[in-house]
Amino acid sequence: MAESPTIPPRRPLTLRDVSEASGVSEMTVSRVLRNRGDVSAATRDKVLEAARELGYVPNKIAGALASSRVNLVAVIIPSLSNMVFPEVLAGVAETLDGTELQPVVGVTNYSPDREEKVLYEMLSWRPSGVIIAGIEHSETARQMMRAAEVPVVEIMDVDGEPVDAVVGISHRRAGRKMAEAILKQGFERIGFLGTQMPLDHRARKRFEGFTETLAKSGHEVLDQEFYSGGSALLKGREMTAALLERSPDIDFLYYSNDLIGAGGLLYCLERGYDIPGQLGLAGFNGVELLQGLPRRLATMDTERHQIGREAARIIVARAKGGGGGERVELEPRISLGDTLRRYKP
Amino acid sequence: MAESPTIPPRRPLTLRDVSEASGVSEMTVSRVLRNRGDVSAATRDKVLEAARELGYVPNKIAGALASSRVNLVAVIIPSLSNMVFPEVLAGVAETLDGTELQPVVGVTNYSPDREEKVLYEMLSWRPSGVIIAGIEHSETARQMMRAAEVPVVEIMDVDGEPVDAVVGISHRRAGRKMAEAILKQGFERIGFLGTQMPLDHRARKRFEGFTETLAKSGHEVLDQEFYSGGSALLKGREMTAALLERSPDIDFLYYSNDLIGAGGLLYCLERGYDIPGQLGLAGFNGVELLQGLPRRLATMDTERHQIGREAARIIVARAKGGGGGERVELEPRISLGDTLRRYKP
DNA sequence: GTGAAAGCGCTAACAC
DNA sequence: GTGTTAGCGCTTTCAC
Numbered sequence: 001m002a003e004s005p006t007i008p009p010r011r012p013l014t015l016r017d018v019s020e021a022s023g024v025s026e027m028t029v030s031r032v033l034r035n036r037g038d039v040s041a042a043t044r045d046k047v048l049e050a051a052r053e054l055g056y057v058p059n060k061i062a063g064a065l066a067s068s069r070v071n072l073v074a075v076i077i078p079s080l081s082n083m084v085f086p087e088v089l090a091g092v093a094e095t096l097d098g099t100e101l102q103p104v105v106g107v108t109n110y111s112p113d114r115e116e117k118v119l120y121e122m123l124s125w126r127p128s129g130v131i132i133a134g135i136e137h138s139e140t141a142r143q144m145m146r147a148a149e150v151p152v153v154e155i156m157d158v159d160g161e162p163v164d165a166v167v168g169i170s171h172r173r174a175g176r177k178m179a180e181a182i183l184k185q186g187f188e189r190i191g192f193l194g195t196q197m198p199l200d201h202r203a204r205k206r207f208e209g210f211t212e213t214l215a216k217s218g219h220e221v222l223d224q225e226f227y228s229g230g231s232a233l234l235k236g237r238e239m240t241a242a243l244l245e246r247s248p249d250i251d252f253l254y255y256s257n258d259l260i261g262a263g264g265l266l267y268c269l270e271r272g273y274d275i276p277g278q279l280g281l282a283g284f285n286g287v288e289l290l291q292g293l294p295r296r297l298a299t300m301d302t303e304r305h306q307i308g309r310e311a312a313r314i315i316v317a318r319a320k321g322g323g324g325g326e327r328v329e330l331e332p333r334i335s336l337g338d339t340l341r342r343y344k345p
Numbered sequence: 346m347a348e349s350p351t352i353p354p355r356r357p358l359t360l361r362d363v364s365e366a367s368g369v370s371e372m373t374v375s376r377v378l379r380n381r382g383d384v385s386a387a388t389r390d391k392v393l394e395a396a397r398e399l400g401y402v403p404n405k406i407a408g409a410l411a412s413s414r415v416n417l418v419a420v421i422i423p424s425l426s427n428m429v430f431p432e433v434l435a436g437v438a439e440t441l442d443g444t445e446l447q448p449v450v451g452v453t454n455y456s457p458d459r460e461e462k463v464l465y466e467m468l469s470w471r472p473s474g475v476i477i478a479g480i481e482h483s484e485t486a487r488q489m490m491r492a493a494e495v496p497v498v499e500i501m502d503v504d505g506e507p508v509d510a511v512v513g514i515s516h517r518r519a520g521r522k523m524a525e526a527i528l529k530q531g532f533e534r535i536g537f538l539g540t541q542m543p544l545d546h547r548a549r550k551r552f553e554g555f556t557e558t559l560a561k562s563g564h565e566v567l568d569q570e571f572y573s574g575g576s577a578l579l580k581g582r583e584m585t586a587a588l589l590e591r592s593p594d595i596d597f598l599y600y601s602n603d604l605i606g607a608g609g610l611l612y613c614l615e616r617g618y619d620i621p622g623q624l625g626l627a628g629f630n631g632v633e634l635l636q637g638l639p640r641r642l643a644t645m646d647t648e649r650h651q652i653g654r655e656a657a658r659i660i661v662a663r664a665k666g667g668g669g670g671e672r673v674e675l676e677p678r679i680s681l682g683d684t685l686r687r688y689k690p
Numbered sequence: 691g692t693g694a695a696a697g698c699g700c701t702a703a704c705a706c
Numbered sequence: 707g708t709g710t711t712a713g714c715g716c717t718t719t720c721a722c
Contacts, residue, residue: 012471012494014715025693030717038691055492060469061409062715065698069717070406080434086425093452102466105450107438121447124405126357147400149357233637263637270639292578292608294615359699370709375701383707407699410714414701 013056022050033058064126071100073315074122076132078110084285084304085133088155091308092131099316101128110199112138123148129315131308135160135168136201151318153311156302157202158329165326167310171202174300174332175209178254178282181298181334183214185342187252187280189222190214193239193264194256196226203256206284210254223247227260236263244268251279258283258290261297265339269294281339290337298340301333358401367395378403409471416445418660419467421477423455429630429649430478433500436653437476444661446473455544457483468493474660476653480505480513481546496663498656501647502547503674510671512655516547519645519677520554523599523627526643526679528559530687532597532625534567535559538584538609539601541571548601551629555599568592572605581608589613596624603628603635606642610684614639626684635682643685646678 018033019026024043031037032047039047050056064070075092077085092103104127106118115132119141122130129151135158137145145152145163152164159172182190192210194203214220223246225239236259244250255261261283265275273279275295283290286301310328317323363378364371369388376382377392384392395401409415420437422430437448449472451463460477464486467475474496480503482490490497490508497509504517527535537555539548559565568591570584581604589595600606606628610620618624620640628635631646655673662668 016715026715027693027717028691031692034717036717040691043691055488057465057468057489057493059410059471059715061406061415061471062698063717064406065404065410065700066715066717068698080425080431081428083426083428086431089425120402123402126404126406143400144402148402231633231636233634235637237637266637266639288576289578291576292580292582292611294611361699371699372701372710373708376708379701381701385707388707404699407714408701410716411699411701413714 012059013054014059017054018047018051018056021054022046068126070126070128071102072104072125072127073101073312074106074119074125074127074130074132075103076106076108076115076118076122076130078108078133080105080107083287084302087304088133088308088311091305091310092312093308094305095309095312095316099319101312101316101319103131103312110197112141112199116141116144119144123150126150128319129153131155131311131315134201135162135166137163151315151323153314153326155307155311156304157205158327159205162325162327164324165311165314165328167307167314167326167328167330169302169307169330169332171205172209172212174284174302175206175211176213177209177332177334178206178284178300179210179213181336181340182252182254182280182282183217183219185276185280185340187342188219189247189250190219190252190254191243191247191250192221192224192254192256193236193243193260194224194226196228206256221254223250232257232259233263233266236260236265237267238263240264240267253279253281255281255283258285258287258297258299261299262290262293265293265295265297276339276342280342286333286335295339296335296337298337299335301335303330303332306330357404358399359404362399363392363396363401366399367391413471415471415473416447417449417470417472418446418657419451419464419470419472419475419477420448421451421453421460421463421467421475423453423478425450425452428632429647432649433478433653433656436650436655437657438653439650440654440657440661444664446657446661446664448476448657455542457486457544461486461489464489468495471495473664474498476500476656476660479546480507480511482508496660496668498659498671500652500656501649502550503672504550507670507672509669510656510659510673512652512659512671512673512675514647514652514675514677516550517554517557519629519647520551520556521558522554522677522679523551523629523645524555524558526681526685527597527599527625527627528562528564530621530625530685532687533564534592534594534596535564535599536588536592536595536597537566537569537599537601538581538588538605539569539571541573551601568595577602577604578608578611581605581610582612583608585609585612598624598626600626600628603630603632603642603644606644607635607638610638610640610642621684621687625687631678631680640684641680641682643682644680646680648675648677651675 015026018029108115131153135154154162154166156168158168225243227235282298286299360371363374453460476498480499499507499511501513503513570588572580627643631644
């Protein structure tokens with residue numbers, strides 16, 4: 001039985017195959033494929049032609065082992081369902097795009113255990129850097145990051161002790177700032193609605209900053225509601241209904257994120273509340289979605305895109321040598337929208 | 346100047362370090378760390394203790410090169426900003442979670458060029474499988490996937506010729522089905538609103554199926570609007586306003602995705618349209634957000650989570666040997682919501 | 691400008 | 707149960 005003239009290669013192609021096909025040494029082929037060193041135009045063409053013809057794809061594993069260089073940046077985030085994280089990622093990807101570096105994403109589902117696992121897994125690929133959400137990590141995780149001897153950028157939150165570099169906002173300050181804005185507009189009977197997530201440190205810090213500032217002027221959070229899972233918009237409605245039913249004298253609702261806030265806003269509008277005359281509302285994050293709602297919900301922009309870009313910028317700078325322990329604190333912008341401003345300026 | 350007693354290791358730790366620290370051969374250390382073969386409880390403990398103490402993280406690069414096994418699955422998607430892709434990813438991650446395999450995400454931004462680059466980059470890490478959105482790819486990309494000799498699962502769309510396996514829905518059928526449902530409810534003057542994206546093959550196929558079915562009963566799309574970029578909810582409002590202004594006699598609006606549909610719905614409700622008596626609406630995708638709106642927008646669930654799970658299941662099965670060319674067509678479920686059903690059943 | 695030799699850190703295969 | 711040897715596919719280094 002004659003064999004077909006073009007037998008597909010059973011063994012993946014190697015440099016050697018390209019070397020043989022082009023009559024050029026492996027070393028020179030390697031140089032051509034990496035654009036390194038001086039190679040004559042003639043050999044260069046021969047090599048590229050042979051590689052193209054064979055459909056050769058270099059083996060980065062071998063390359064990485066030989067050169068001890070891996071052009072990957074580990075990006076570790078809690079979730080992909082919450083749009084804020086993909087947004088950070090987009091910023092990272094944008095900045096990395098002009099470079100040799102590539103982002104690799106790991107998701108922890110807000111679990112410290114999974115975070116350790118994902119981190120371990122990623123570090124075992126010896127990435128050029130780590131960008132990780134949050135500043136709270138298990139001691140084991142911190143140990144791993146320190147021991148890895150690669151640049152580490154903790155992002156989104158600056159309230160705490162970073163392992164190395166940090167880029168983000170102060171959620172405590174954000175909470176305070178919102179409290180100030182609310183009080184300034186004359187609201188006094190304030191309710192809080194948020195996620196039932198003991199591990200959402202950023203939400204906790206905002207809440208702490210918020211209540212702290214209220215306390216200073218003799219106010220407190222009069223009622224609260226928490227949720228977990230499900231459609232945030234729908235949960236926002238349900239929680240708002242429950243809270244207003246229980247505490248009808250509330251005059252302001254502070255939501256821990258924009259989606260539940262949007263749900264609450266839609267609910268209140270349907271029920272005919274006078275907003276913000278009778279009832280004010282505010283969310284958190286500054287998500288794009290808000291722009292299409294009947295009213296603009298007050299919120300605070302958390303600059304996710306910018307955070308991603310800055311974090312990536314630090315990794316890129318470190319790859320070129322130097323640096324260490326950078327700290328970038330961004331200032332969240334408050335926007336009063338149509339649900340917080342009672343006194344016209 | 347005396348050196349500090351505990352000098353942090355300048356050189357990353359290797360198996361050899363653990364071997365020396367534990368007095369066990371490298372090979373046995375390797376066995377312990379991978380849970381392979383029989384190792385006595387005593388040596389096992391010695392090794393684990395030494396590894397833990399040193400903070401050793403194995404080098405997967407070397408491991409992968411030696412074993413020619415890489416436990417990564419490349420997942421290539423057009424975007425992270427459109428929630429449908431993170432949802433697919435969640436399904437993939439869920440199924441892979443019980444296994445040795447790990448997803449690695451690449452994003453193409455809907456560009457065939459970038460798709461080629463991302464694919465090349467990922468294949469050069471020799472992953473155990475590829476899951477890639479869409480069934481339309483450049484010839485070069487198809488060539489690479491064929492040559493890679495790894496399982497490839499094209500997802501989300503089954504209308505076309507897959508390289509290997511495919512999991513998804515027929516968007517052409519989805520378009521037809523929606524057209525049938527609309528006609529059945531007595532709507533006749535139909536407008537279409539969608540993305541201005543020549544490369545969104547799935548939206549195109551839906552539109553083709555849609556118009557095809559309309560044509561069969563002597564109908565056609567009377568007016569259309571397209572957008573690109575920006576807040577989808579807001580764009581949905583604007584496009585709807587523009588279209589209704591231009592063609593006030595339209596009685597149905599078919600949106601190419603739920604977000605713009607939601608924007609349109611909010612707009613129409615504010616303007617006091619009688620829905621669906623005077624004007625019907627439908628979107629596409631079945632996104633969670635819809636549940637919190639004042640009315641439930643008619644839509645079609647595209648089973649993103651399920652698609653991700655099935656695709657991952659195929660990769661896992663292949664890793665155990667056998668299989669090839671699997672084809673899984675899912676049936677999108679239509680939901681009439683409050684914006685499409687005129688005739689009560 | 692090009693090539694030959696050595697070795698990156700691990701695991702497969704086999705010996706004991 | 708444990709150790710030894712060879713080598714994965716590339717890049718570094720140095721020689722020419």
